[in-house]
Amino acid sequence: MSRVFILWNESYNVGITTIDTQHKKLVDILNELYESFVDQTSGQKLSGILKELTDYTVYHFGNEEQLFQKHGYPQAKEHLEEHKGFIARINAFSAELNSGKTKLTFQLMNYLKNWLLNHICGSDQAYVSYFIDKEL
Numbered sequence: 001m002s003r004v005f006i007l008w009n010e011s012y013n014v015g016i017t018t019i020d021t022q023h024k025k026l027v028d029i030l031n032e033l034y035e036s037f038v039d040q041t042s043g044q045k046l047s048g049i050l051k052e053l054t055d056y057t058v059y060h061f062g063n064e065e066q067l068f069q070k071h072g073y074p075q076a077k078e079h080l081e082e083h084k085g086f087i088a089r090i091n092a093f094s095a096e097l098n099s100g101k102t103k104l105t106f107q108l109m110n111y112l113k114n115w116l117l118n119h120i121c122g123s124d125q126a127y128v129s130y131f132i133d134k135e136l
């Protein structure tokens with residue numbers, strides 16, 4: 001039985017190579033987190049993967065936000081709010097996990113998966129038509 005949590009689908013691509021590569025990397029990290037979760041590996045290892053997820057998410061959001069700024073994307077403000085909300089949520093969860101107040105659950109794994117895929121397929125896809133004629 002496959003233990004892959006998220007299978008990349010070509011329909012997730014936004015057509016900007018650097019962004020698609022970063023989205024795939026985020027999916028890879030989430031799959032790694034899921035595998036460790038299912039294997040019931042130590043909280044320390046889970047915390048490490050969650051930190052990698054947080055750091056890479058911040059890096060990726062920063063890249064998108066630079067593109068928005070450089071090209072004057074009109075929906076940038078709303079998009080940044082979504083990014084900010086997600087980072088706040090995973091930071092809060094990481095703090096609870098590190099202090100032993102909570103554990104990783106299927107519910108949280110599903111939240112992470114659904115948020116990421118909804119964001120990539122929704123708000124991220126929404127900027128494709130704006131960037132299509134820009135030289136990226």
Ligand code: FEO
Pocket residue numbers: 023060061064079083119120123124
């Ligand atoms: Fe690819 Fe807006 O995050």
